Amino acid sequence: MKTEITSLDLLFLCRELQTLVGSRVDKIYRPDGFLFQLHKTGSGKLFLRTEKNAVWLAAAKTETPETPGGLCSTLRKYLEGKKLTSLEQVNGERILKLTFQTQQDTYSLYIELFSNGNIVLADEHGIVKAAQEERAWKDREIKRGKPYALPPAKKNFTQISPADLDSTTPISKHLATLGLGKTYAEELCLRAGTDPTSNSLTENERITLHAYLQKLLKEPISAFAYPDGEITPFALSGKTGTAYPSFSAAIDANLSKSAALTKLEKSRARFDSEKERIQNAITIQERTLTKINEDAAKQQRAGELIYEHYQELKNILDQLHAAKKKHSLQEIAQKLKGHAVIKHVNPKTQEITVEITDD
Structure with missing residues (x-):
């Protein structure tokens, strides 16, 4: 695994997590x-x-919010003080089922580790009491008050036979889809001496590969973390990594660190994006303000020019008003062509354009 657990990873983790059976829930964060x-x-x-x-x-305990809210509060209500009586992987899936009991009550907690992940609490009758995500899919529904439904059943990788290894796709890809994931599928092929690209294994090759799979499933936990981010419950052939006393210890030391780094990088990316957005807004505002100031200066200067040439402009208007009594604006426009100050007369809008020199 690198960032998410495979079905094979969960098989090994279930062995380690059996140490939790018999414990009681103190607190949920x-x-x-x-x-x-x-x-x-x-x-x-x-x-x-x-x-x-x-x-x-x-x-160890990590930093947690003071007020949990939502599902966390619900889990506290139903599970705190109860005894964990069993812990198991469901049908070889990436689903961990924890059963909590008292003399009066029994609750099952399903931790789904695929897709976006989900945590579902069900009562002794399998009815959903709460879920991190309530949703309806094409083939299942998770909703309070409804029976908890597992994903559509597929072949349990712990129960496959040599015949199940017959595939028309490359055998490593076939093994990966059975629940091993890409890394362990390639590791199994390497140990068994099987060409990972082969899509037509002989019967003897399937029997050999199956035997190595059974051996792999029973391998003692000897966890490693590798420079490429891979974390495994046993050593990978031909790779050098850091050994850990348990699979959980390897995950705790590396996945949480990787998750924290990813979270930091996402926060930094959001900060940089917001910084860029604000900077762009400031730039636009500065340009707008500059244009407003320039326009204001032009308008102010225009007003000053009108004031400076007030008498001259008044005389022009008086002359035009007098001319309108005898001539149409079209005639006035024709006569004023080439005028030194009056540059244009628009008969339709009755607008007159004059040019004042800013000496």
């Missing part, structure tokens, strides 16, 4: 995703962290 603070006798405080496409056992 909402940083970027959700943080479940649990307490287990003999272990003390434990922190289950979720983000859009990831879940892991965090080393």
Whole structure:
């Protein structure tokens, strides 16, 4: 995984997260995703962290908002004080199901790690009590008061047979769609000596590849983080990375750091965008103000010129008014062609254009 958990990642994480079974919910917080603070006798405080496409056992509590609101408040209402009795991956999907119980109540929390991610709380009858996102898809609906519906069933990668590895597409691509993801599909082909581009495996090749898959699924956790951002529950062939004591520790140290960096970069991008928008607005306003000042100066000067040449302009108007008594404006316009001061007479609008020299 780099930024989101694959079905195979979740299989390994479920092994680690079994340590949470038997703990009780102390508090639920909402940083970027959700943080479940649990307490287990003999272990003390434990922190289950979720983000859009990831879940892991965090080393410590992160900074959280003082007022949770929304789904976080609802989860607190129904889950705080309750005991986590089971934790499982659903049908090989990227869905983690946590069951919380008291003597009176049972609730299931579904953490969906695909698409935009979702967290759904259901009661003992499977009826949705709350969800991070309520939505209707073509093939399922998540809505309060309705039964929780899983995505359309597909082949569980932990239960595939050699025959399921028969594909007309490149085998690495086929394995990736079965739930392994691109990185682990290529790793499996490398371990099994299978050409990842092959789309016509022989029966023996399928049997060999299947055997290596079964071995991979049972491999002990030996987590690594690599310079390219890849975080894995076991070592990848031919790659050098940093070892961690657990898969969760590797995710906690690298994914959260990467998420924080991504968040910082997004904030910086938003800041730069807003800065550019404001700067553009200032530039436009400065240009507009300059034009207004220039126009105002022109208008002021025009007024001054009228005042300076008031008598001359008055004489022109008086003469034109006198001429209108004997001649039409069309005739006056013809006679005034080439006049030193009166440059144009418009008979239709009765507008006269004069030229005053700004000495």
